[in-house]
Amino acid sequence: HLATSLPLPSEMDHLRPRIDLIAFMIDIKSKYSLKNVEASLAHVDASFFLGKVCFLVTGVGRVNYCSVEMNAIWKLGEVYCSPVLFCELELEGIRVATAQRLLRMLQICAGHIPGVSALSFGSLMRNSADE
Amino acid sequence: DGAARTLLSIGRLSRGPPFGRAHGRFGLSPSGRLLLPAPRSQENADPQRTAFLLRKQWTLYSVSPLYKFSNARLRDYARLLSAFIAAEKQKGLAVEVGVELDIKVAVSSLPDLKGSDQDQAAILVQLSSRSPASPKNSEEKLVWSGWFCCVSGDELSENVPEDFTCLPLFLANGAESYTSIVGSWFQKTFDCSFCRLAISPLNLSWMAAMWTGCKVDKTASAMELVFSVPCLPQPLDISYAIHPEDAKALWDTVQKTPGEITQEEVDVFMDCLYSHFHRHFKIHLSATKLVKVSTPIASAHCDGIIKFLQSQYLTGVLMLLTELAISQIQ
Numbered sequence: 001h002l003a004t005s006l007p008l009p010s011e012m013d014h015l016r017p018r019i020d021l022i023a024f025m026i027d028i029k030s031k032y033s034l035k036n037v038e039a040s041l042a043h044v045d046a047s048f049f050l051g052k053v054c055f056l057v058t059g060v061g062r063v064n065y066c067s068v069e070m071n072a073i074w075k076l077g078e079v080y081c082s083p084v085l086f087c088e089l090e091l092e093g094i095r096v097a098t099a100q101r102l103l104r105m106l107q108i109c110a111g112h113i114p115g116v117s118a119l120s121f122g123s124l125m126r127n128s129a130d131e
Numbered sequence: 132d133g134a135a136r137t138l139l140s141i142g143r144l145s146r147g148p149p150f151g152r153a154h155g156r157f158g159l160s161p162s163g164r165l166l167l168p169a170p171r172s173q174e175n176a177d178p179q180r181t182a183f184l185l186r187k188q189w190t191l192y193s194v195s196p197l198y199k200f201s202n203a204r205l206r207d208y209a210r211l212l213s214a215f216i217a218a219e220k221q222k223g224l225a226v227e228v229g230v231e232l233d234i235k236v237a238v239s240s241l242p243d244l245k246g247s248d249q250d251q252a253a254i255l256v257q258l259s260s261r262s263p264a265s266p267k268n269s270e271e272k273l274v275w276s277g278w279f280c281c282v283s284g285d286e287l288s289e290n291v292p293e294d295f296t297c298l299p300l301f302l303a304n305g306a307e308s309y310t311s312i313v314g315s316w317f318q319k320t321f322d323c324s325f326c327r328l329a330i331s332p333l334n335l336s337w338m339a340a341m342w343t344g345c346k347v348d349k350t351a352s353a354m355e356l357v358f359s360v361p362c363l364p365q366p367l368d369i370s371y372a373i374h375p376e377d378a379k380a381l382w383d384t385v386q387k388t389p390g391e392i393t394q395e396e397v398d399v400f401m402d403c404l405y406s407h408f409h410r411h412f413k414i415h416l417s418a419t420k421l422v423k424v425s426t427p428i429a430s431a432h433c434d435g436i437i438k439f440l441q442s443q444y445l446t447g448v449l450m451l452l453t454e455l456a457i458s459q460i461q
Contacts, residue, residue, distance in 0.1 A: 029332075029361070031401075032418035064329035064433070065420065067336075069394055 006040035020110040020118075021052050023102060028059040028068045041080065051122030052109050053082040056098070061088035083125040178442040181243060184278075185442060189302035190310070191328040191435040193456035194279060196287070196295040197321035202240060202252065208320075209238040212256070215316045235259045235271060246283030246450055251298050253280035258309055275305030277313055282449040287457045299456040300449065301325060302437070328435040328456055332421040335431060338451065340397040342426040343375075343382045345444055351375045351427035356404070358419040369419065371408060375427060 001008075001016070008016070022044065027033040037055070044053065055077055059065065077084040087098035109118040213236040220234075237257045244253035255278040259271040279298035281288070288297040303310045314325045330338075343354060353372045360367040385400045386392065405416045422433045429448045430438045437452065439445050 029420060030418045031405075032415045035417060064331045067332040067417075067420065069333060069398070071394065 005036055006043040019048075019052075021054070021102070021106045022048055023054050023056045025056045025058060026068065026073060028057055029062075029065045031067045034068050034072065038076070049080055049082060051082075051118030051120075053080060054102075054105065055080075055082060055084045056102070057084060057086045058089050060086045061090060081122070081126070083122065181241065181442055181445060184445065185439050187276075187304050187438065189304050189437050189439075191330075191437060191452060191456070192301040192303065192314075192325045193299055193328045193459040194301045194317075194325050195323045195460050196291050196297050196299075197317070197323045198296075199294050200296040200298075200321050202254075205238040205240065205254070209236045209256075211320070212236045212238070212313065212316050216258075216312055219312055233261050234274070235261065241278065241280070244278075244280050244282065244446065244449065246281075246446060246453075247285060249285055249288055250281045250283065251288070251296055253278055254298065256313060258305070258313070275303070275309040275313070277301060277303040277305075277310065280449060280453070282446055282453045284453050284457060287460070296321075299460055300328075300453050326459060328452075328459055330431055330433050330435060330455065332433065334455060335421050335424045335433060336401050337392075337397055338429075338431050339421075339424045339426065340382060340400045341392060341451070342424075342428040342444075342448075343378045343400075344386060344392075345426075345428050345441075345447075347375060347427040347441070352425075354378045354427075355423075355425040355430075356421060357423035357425075358416055359422045360419045368422075369414070369416070371404070371416070373404065378426075 001019075024037045024040065025033070026037050055073065057073060073084060085098065085101065088094045105121070107113050108116050108121045111117075213234065216234050216236065235258070237255075237259070239255050239257075241253035241255050245251070255276065257273060258275040260274045261271045279301050281298050281300065284297055284299055287299055291297055303313075318324060339354070339356060352375070354375055355373075356371045358369040358371070360369065381403055382400055385396050385403070387396065402417075408414065408416050420433075424431050426440075428441050428444045430440070437448070439448060
């Protein structure tokens with residue numbers, strides 16, 4: 001399900017399936033997208049931050065178009081205890097690889113992978129990012 | 132290749148705020164402090180000598196360190212470059228169609244343009260032409276200038292082996308064809324490489340904030356920000372002009388410690404300007420791309436084009452540009 005901001009419209013609540021993973025997309029070329037994500041985060045229930053949220057930073061192929069300061073993004077990942085992924089949507093290879101990663105994460109978050117919980121996977125990702 | 136570039140970008144992006152590495156503080160706090168470059172006291176320097184650099188449009192390049200470059204051989208280099216240009220013209224790579232021009236090369240040093248004593252003095256290359264048809268003593272016309280400089284580039288020069296000269300910033304004014312001829316000669320002779328230096332919107336907003344804080348006289352021109360709106364069928368540019376005193380007043384309320392600037396202060400400054408604009412026009416400038424910043428001090432374009440407008444802040448601006456050039460080289 002795709003949304004430009006949160007909260008989701010309440011009229012559809014009863015039709016909506018369970019949400020297993022929220023990927024917040026931040027376009028590094030748009031400061032506005034960061035502000036939008038920051039505002040939307042306030043509407044997310046705290047239980048999601050136990051491994052069911054990730055930040056997807058797009059547009060990283062061109063550093064010279066950068067309007068968002070990286071430290072702000074790292075800080076967001078730290079504060080909300082969620083992993084930060086990078087991708088460049090314009091490149092098919094990276095787009096496909098990122099989609100596969102997200103799908104894998106979604107499978108874990110939905111509980112389809114026995115032995116791996118969203119929380120354990122989330123802390124695994126965070127620890128490897130720190131190295 | 133695109134994938135490799137993306138990974139490289141991630142590495143560069145995770146290295147921290149744009150300006151702040153010049154002071155060698157890699158363990159910077161996330162807010163990234165920077166000391167405002169104070170105008171270098173120019174008792175020995177004659178502003179007249181660098182006046183010709185002002186109000187001209189310079190295209191920026193980053194240059195990797197030059198191998199076995201010597202300050203003592205500038206006349207030789209001028210001669211060799213002159214011969215190279217003549218040879219290129221012989222080869223049929225005519226730079227001016229129809230007109231046969233005699234190109235004279237002058238290479239000189241600009242010792243005033245440096246930040247610290249470790250910096251290499253700036254090197255100026257000028258190409259002048261004299262039509263062979265006119266008399267010997269007729270005026271020579273300057274057709275192209277380019278200069279290499281390094282202002283407070285200690286971070287680079289400290290880590291470079293002997294025999295290498297660090298002049299990471301190159302500025303060119305004149306026909307692109309001359310720039311490429313001069314560039315190829317330098318690349319061949321000193322085993323270096325030139326690369327266009329682009330300026331990201333993030334760096335442009337730092338420049339906007341820093342330059343707004345500089346003292347200017349009452350007759351200063353307006354501060355102007357130009358934004359390019361993405362994803363439209365027809366390109367749209369938005370120009371936002373702010374009275375220089377209003378801009379300075381805003382910056383003065385934002386900046387806490389004189390002489391220091393943090394990323395947060397730059398963000399607050401820009402956000403104030405954006406929300407003011409949004410209140411009037413309902414347009415989110417933060418979703419557009421900042422492409423040009425013009426202040427009474429200097430104007431900078433994201434394609435890597437700069438114009439210096441005040442000689443007292445020349446070295447200050449060069450220091451920022453040197454830092455950008457160094458981070459592109461590394």
